[in-house]
Amino acid sequence: MLLGLVGLPNSGKSTMLKALTLADVQIANYPFTTIEANQAVGYVITGCACRRLDVTCNPQNSKCVGGSRWIPVKLLDVAGLVPGAHEGKGLGNQFLDDLRQASGLIHVLDSSGLTDSEGKQRPADNPWNPEDNIEVLENEIDEWLFGIIQKNVEKLGKLAELKKVPVERLLAEKLSGLGITEDDIKSALKKAALESREFSTILRMESKPILIAANKADLPSSERNLGKLKEKHEHVIPTSAESELALREAAEHGLIEYAPGDSEFRIVSDELNEKQEKALDFIRKSVLKKLGSTGVQRALNSLVFDRLEYIVVYPVASIGRLSDTKGNVLPDAHLVRKGTTLRELAGKVHSVMADKFIGGLDLGKKKVGAEYKLKDGDVIEVLFSR
Numbered sequence: 544m545l546l547g548l549v550g551l552p553n554s555g556k557s558t559m560l561k562a563l564t565l566a567d568v569q570i571a572n573y574p575f576t577t578i579e580a581n582q583a584v585g586y587v588i589t590g591c592a593c594r595r596l597d598v599t600c601n602p603q604n605s606k607c608v609g610g611s612r613w614i615p616v617k618l619l620d621v622a623g624l625v626p627g628a629h630e631g632k633g634l635g636n637q638f639l640d641d642l643r644q645a646s647g648l649i650h651v652l653d654s655s656g657l658t659d660s661e662g663k664q665r666p667a668d669n670p671w672n673p674e675d676n677i678e679v680l681e682n683e684i685d686e687w688l689f690g691i692i693q694k695n696v697e698k699l700g701k702l703a704e705l706k707k708v709p710v711e712r713l714l715a716e717k718l719s720g721l722g723i724t725e726d727d728i729k730s731a732l733k734k735a736a737l738e739s740r741e742f743s744t745i746l747r748m749e750s751k752p753i754l755i756a757a758n759k760a761d762l763p764s765s766e767r768n769l770g771k772l773k774e775k776h777e778h779v780i781p782t783s784a785e786s787e788l789a790l791r792e793a794a795e796h797g798l799i800e801y802a803p804g805d806s807e808f809r810i811v812s813d814e815l816n817e818k819q820e821k822a823l824d825f826i827r828k829s830v831l832k833k834l835g836s837t838g839v840q841r842a843l844n845s846l847v848f849d850r851l852e853y854i855v856v857y858p859v860a861s862i863g864r865l866s867d868t869k870g871n872v873l874p875d876a877h878l879v880r881k882g883t884t885l886r887e888l889a890g891k892v893h894s895v896m897a898d899k900f901i902g903g904l905d906l907g908k909k910k911v912g913a914e915y916k917l918k919d920g921d922v923i924e925v926l927f928s929r
């Protein structure tokens with residue numbers, strides 16, 4: 544699964560990517576630091592089934608850290624979008640093409656009001672209204688999508704006439720790389736005309752759900768804005784990417800014990816200098832105590848589990864041993880959309896399983912059918928003829 548970090552310049556996209564992945568990326572306090580997209584692997588984190596089943600697991604496609612299952616997801620941090628990017632302002636919006644495959648987006652928004660929509664600093668006595676950035680960003684993504692559709696619609700119209708097939712079918716084929724299906728297009732067509740700008744907005748909402756990370760929530764000026772943002776918009780999570788990065792790096796260097804999403808950390812080294820102690824103290828008081836966590840892991844989890852409605856399932860080769868054929872217990876955790884059937888899961892695990900599919904066995908060794916809708920945390924043996 545690929546997820547995108549998008550937003551206006553200087554909002555903290557690269558800081559968030561680094562905090563989630565510890566990838567070596569450039570961060571700086573000026574706009575357009577990132578020009579080429581950065582891709583790295585982060586993790587969504589959920590309780591591991593090993594706890595519930597009281598077994599020791601040997602994860603293969605994921606990790607288990609202290610009873611939490613870390614499932615890898617690809618993250619892409621792109622350049623900043625500015626108002627008018629679709630007309631070529633700033634770095635334009637062509638770089639969004641890298642996000643065609645993204646299932647969802649985190650809008651990294653500078654909630655402090657100390658950066659304007661061009662990424663320039665604003666004085667504290669004349670702050671920027673961060674809420675305006677939401678419209679700016681959505682508009683630029685819609686224009687990008689609109690551009691892709693416009694480029695294809697005339698050609699496809701002619702081809703559809705020639706082949707005597709509905710144009711929406713051909714468009715769906717063209718847009719399938721964007722995660723847009725023929726059904727999405729049909730339902731959007733009921734609300735808006737194919738050539739209209741509104742059509743692109745509807746498709747964007749279907750294919751690229753957005754979670755808003757109200758970043759720089761550690762700065763005092765963000766407090767006032769957070770309330771307003773949450774009041775007017777769903778799916779807003781306050782974050783401090785800078786704090787998360789500091790904690791992840793301190794943990795990496797053995798200075799503290801901290802896991803992403805935690806509400807506290809423990810100092811385990813006596814080699815901290817005064818500056819480090821002060822910084823950690825600030826994070827404890829101004830971020831963790833106030834927000835409950837840095838919000839960064841919560842934002843990623845919430846995008847995947849709440850916004851995109853993914854669940855976690857554990858296919859195994861033997862339900863009795865809870866293992867794969869090599870004896871690895873709970874080897875793989877798969878992210879699948881809510882409503883996925885057992886047959887669809889078989890197809891995702893292996894094409895042979897799908898072709899020779901028979902059914903499945905649940906934890907109680909009861910048979911389950913092809914159309915069984917998987918539940919979050921299900922451990923299941925897929926039966927197929929060999």
Ligand SMILES: Nc1nc2c(ncn2[C@@H]2O[C@H](COP(=O)(O)OP(=O)(O)OP(=O)(O)O)[C@@H](O)[C@H]2O)c(=O)[nH]1
Binds near residue numbers: 570621
């Ligand atoms: N106070 C505070 N500063 C932050 C936070 N996250 C990022 N920053 C700072 O904001 C500035 C911009 O961070 P970047 O991660 O480079 O921002 P970006 O969105 O990738 O910027 P572009 O690539 O230029 O679009 C840097 O000085 C960061 O240290 C945060 O949570 N709190």
Ligand SMILES: [Mg+2]
Binds near residue numbers: 558620621622
């Ligand atoms: Mg950047």
